[in-house]
Amino acid sequence: MVLVCASVVGRANNPLYFRSFLPGGDAEILKFQYIVHCALDAVEEKVTAPQRRSGAAVESYLGLLYPTEDYRVYGYISNTRIKLMLIVDDHMARDEEMRQVFKKFHQAYVDAASNPFYTANTPLTSKRFDSTVTAMLTPRT
């Protein structure tokens, strides 16, 4: 599994954190922003779909959201409607493996958001969070 992009999207579907692990510069980030933005439609569909099924609870791990030609977007939603998205350059990613990665990613976000100096729903500029995410995801690249 090759993780090429990690992002945190806020409640208002605004990007809070965006990190590309490919050396493409702004062009790569632009591409991934488009992809992650598209995947938000899939998140909404997945979140609202269970409500039609007699109030079944929404699982945090949303699974595959948006397959493109080259990448696949996986998603995770927290109880506070914060969306964690990972773009994977691998069509053979396993759900269980992705679930574990997302749990770590979520824990890193919770740590960063627990900072008393962090205002909720604002861009995450914490260097510690960035290094944590990088350390968490880089060994897999």
Added chain:
Amino acid sequence: MEFRTQTLEAISPVVMVVASPEAEAICQSQNGLTVTDLLRPYGFFHHLSVPVRTVGEHSYRIKELRLRFYEASAIYQPAPKVAEDHLCAVLSNAATDVSHAPDLLAALKKGEVPDALPWFKHYREEYMRMLRFSEHETFDHPVACLLVLSASEPNVVQAAEEMFQTMTLPPALRDSSSQATLLRHHVLLADDRPQPATSPDEKLPEGKLAEMKEGLGDAACSLVRINSGDKDKRSGLAGLWHSQIRSPVEGGGAGEPASKPAMPEQGYGAALSVSDVDGLKRSLEDFAVRALIPHLEMRVRNLSQQVALTRKGFKNQIKTLLWRNRSATSAAILSSATSNGADVPATPLRTPRATTTGVFSGLSGSQAQLRQLADTAFLVQDFQTAASTLRTLAVDYRSEGLWHSYASVQELLGLASFMIGASMQEVMTHFKEAFHRFSPQERDPSRDGIRYATRSMLLLAQYASLHGQWSEAHQGLMRAHLQEEDGRAAVLLEQAALCLLHKQPPNLRRFSFHFVLAGLRYNSCNLRNLGRHAYRQVVWLYEGRHWAFIEEHLHDVLGKQSKAAGDLHGAVRHFLAMLPCPRSSPSWQSFYLRQFLDAATQLAANSPEELGPLDLPLPAVNIRNPQVFYDNQTCHANGAARAVPAAYWRRLESLLLPGGDAGQNWLDSGSKTNLASLHNEVCVAGEAVTVAVQLSNPLGIPLVISRLSILAQLQQPEEQEGADGSILAEEVEVTLAAGEAREVRLQLRPLVPGTLTLRGITWTLSDIARGERLFKLKAASGRRATRDQSRQAKLVFKVIPSAPLLQVELLGLPRTVAEGALVEGQLRLSSRGGSVSGIRMLSAEPDLLLDPSAQPDGVHEASAAAARDQTAQAESTASIGLPQANVPCKGQAFMSSWGPDFCVDGQSGPCSWPMRFHPRQPGRCLLHLLWYFEPRAGEDLRFRMLRMVHEVEVLPSLCCQAQLIPAPDDLQSYLLRLQVDSRQEAESTQLEELVCRSPGWKLEPLASAASPSLSDPAASAHSPPSSANSSTEVHGAHSSLLQQSPDCSIAQLQQPLPAKLQALLYFRLHPPLHPTPDQSKPDLGQQADAAARFHLQGQQMRHAKAQAVFEKQQAGQPKSKHKPQQDPVGAEQKQHASGSTPPAAAAAAIAPDPSQRWAGGAPDLSLHWHLSSQHLHGCHHLYKCWPKGEAGVQMLLKGPAQVQHDFAAQPLCRVRLQLSLRNFLSGDVTAEATFGAAASDAARASWSTPGPASSDLPACHSHVWSGRKRAHIDTLPSGAINHKTTEVLLSSEGMHNLQDYQVKVKDGLLLISGTRGLNDAFPDFTGKRQQLRQERQEFNFHREIRLPADASTASGHVHAKVVEGVLEVTVDKVWGPQASDRVDVQF
């Protein structure tokens, strides 16, 4: 349109039209139509009921039928390149004008999302047209031939035969067998126009028809009359042909000839009348019903029989199997030959023509028959036969690997399945299979099938979307676009995106992404208008959602394209949106800014009216919270005054306003004040309204902002409308550095009364682009909404007519001054806009002294007199009737009043008064001044308040500590120990004099300690004062520097004190012998000297403070009954330690006051100094100097220090001694003095002091006390002195140390005792036990020890204190007749 209708329209019988030139001429000359075009609108027949029986036993009825008419010469498929060029031209035509395209944002809001974009429908039709007439799809092959001849033809039968023989057949019919199956029909076209005189032998059209019927058959001929209408009158039929006439492809083909006649001015079909059209319709219907349908019915039967002959039965199955094997072998040979590059025969085998994978098979053989059967059955609407035949054919093709033929069959099978009512899933499966098989495979990289694959997906998308399956439609189109060239891919992407909008809920984000991709594809194939349209449709979806990269990308592309297309307004708008890009590098930010400014400059040059005020994002403006400052009844002299909380000012105003103005409650105040005082949103014409706006520069480059001003609107009353220049707005230039945020204050002056509305701010960026932002105050929901509405209303002001305003200047007030300095300045009053009177001033701090009663400099007698006349009529209370200076108010505030007689006239210039400033605390000193004045003009404001704040930084100069010690040699006087620490950084301070301002006290220098001892405060060792250089003088009544009252006692010092050093000054203070008048309420105004006035002011403040504390304690006592009673002595100690000593009257009520020993209380001192470099005088005040510790009971044994005696003459020397005791305690005590042996043991145990070291006499102990050994003092009242006389007998010469006496003092339970030597008596009979108990609580203890450091040392007091874990012991030792000094002992 339903999918069924579309299918029947797309797959319907094709009729080949062959018209003679004469017939074409008849048609074209009058109607602008070819014969084929003429027939096309009438090829649709509904309300039919034609029974048909094809292959089955049961017949069915055809209820509607469509015929497709094509010219024979145009029935072929154009080359792929030609087709692509044609399709590109279609898109290019669409791109020339995209203004008619729907606005998807508006459509989405209305819930009316279009099914497709306008150019998509046309493009799709053209795309389908380009793929018609393929050889493998026989439903596009002509089934009938319509020979059209002119009725003017002399021999119509012969002409028809010739025409049939010589006509150009389409490629699909060049096979003779196909030609034989063609149905032949003849139409005689008669021109009904009024003909010129014809030859008599010429037959009428009816005759020609009869002749034709006779020669060619009755059913195969018909007559059509046209041109009977009036060409000059519009027939109203022109619209029929607009949708039927297609643009020709270059070189012809695809059903249209290479060229077509231009549309005449009158429109198509101008010469056709209704009867012509009816006749034409009838003729074509007769042809369809009587000739074509039976023909097709028969053909299906024949084909079915042929198929049955060739495929049914065991023999045929074996044949088929063998044939398959042979065809597979030949395919292998062909493919190997192709791969080896060998020459391949043109047609090596008759059937199939080519058998490689991905190539269509030919139309011979059993599979061709099956295909023809299926297509013909489809045309005659026998869909079951068609579907079953296609399934059979699909199995054949699949088994042979003829994938393109198989895909074509699957495509038609999908349509046939739909027509026979199969499930949606089945229908879509056929289309998907067709797409899959048409798509280039890995083994076959050729792209021949891509066009057909895309057609399959277009059919699928159309079918799915018409049945609400938008996801399927989207997926199909997305699959198709991946392998298509840019233009078509863009069209497919747009259509796929629209499918997403129809989903529930609409997938807006994916829709926008598809449009972005479509725009990218359009731009790649140079269709920039369509690309720009695609981007513009979706850019709103990203705006304001913080997807910065996406926004920047879209605006960048749109801006550049708009600029290239000449749309400068659009370019400016998009470049503007790119400006706030804080994440970009400064170089990019600079580039974006330059790009925007260039576009704005061009736009301004081309059409200045279009470049109106822009919503510039640079600089960032906080429009939610503008701060508005304005003056009405309350005015502010400076910004610092506005920074002070309003509550503070209101508290001061309550002190300054007379009771009538303030009111007891809000009802009273409301009834007595005018309207202006009730509304905050009132400002005065001619006075500034200041708006503080937060500007910030989010970029990494500096921003130059010019002409920054407030946008405001002043609505004048109706009677005054029309006046110009009613607002004077200040324009400011600001340069914001990279990342800088700054508050900018903008001023605005409404010049006339009216209603002023502050709308926003406007500015010019880099002197080019004009921007404006309107204020939008914070909005809230729910219950706070009303409050926010009122907040919005704060930007609306009622402007009242102008009123006079008092202007105050404090001249000579420095920004930085030393603590204790006496600064002389000038107060200057003037007025603007008229005269003001009734001036009062309240100073919240006691550091400023004014004297309004003095004659001002520059006041004009005339104005003063006029003011007097006017104010004589006004009411004036006794308190404000006369000029008053510095009347104390509540707290530390002081009020000065100029009286009602005084008037400041705006015309006569300013008036000045002397002013003195004396800061007494180091740090930041804020002078809060509140002015009350009454304008003499204007009815709206009866009075106004002016708030002023001046800030002065007070630097520390000196630190003075005074300590009183009971004089060891005199029970009446005290020693004053004055410690002065210099806090100056570099400059030395000249200590000038010390003034004792308490009446009756006398200040006297100590002879041996007159010179101050200088030491470094950092050093711990202290040197005793030297006894040289006495320069202290004592003045009883007058000083050259100061004008003192006669009660003052002054000691001149004239001693420089270098910076950062310490001086110790010693004086003797004599308390007054008689009580003096109470000076607790001195009159400050009568004091001439500023220092004295400030000193007395300080006394007054202390008194007021003590009074307040006392009242507070009195009020709190009933509540604190359960609390342990506070020790009065302890309380006194604490008060003394904190430096806040209550006055005698107040303190006496709290606890027995030791200061009552002095009439008039403890002494007050002033130390005057001078800084020569700054020409600055100053003084420090020391109030209520107390003796350190409790004096208790003091005793003094007095006698001669040296006695000359002749022991030879008299063996005993009798020396008279006097023992004096003074009671400083608050209660009476009893005392007992014991002399001689009874006291000697205790005395020796406690005090073993050698004699003075300077003496050269031997020590001697041979003395005898004479007289009574015990002396009792029954009652020693508080403050009283008792003297006891005794004698001592000395028998030898030498130094006699008289230690063997003891005095015991008894005060209730307290027994204290002590003893001292002669003349150095300083026993401290304080309540030691009591103090011990108390000080233990404070980690102090107090004991007596012996100090062997000096011979004259007799006793010492040790103070120990635990400070942060370190035991610090301080020893006070007594220096006999001299003062005391401190020795710090660290353990």
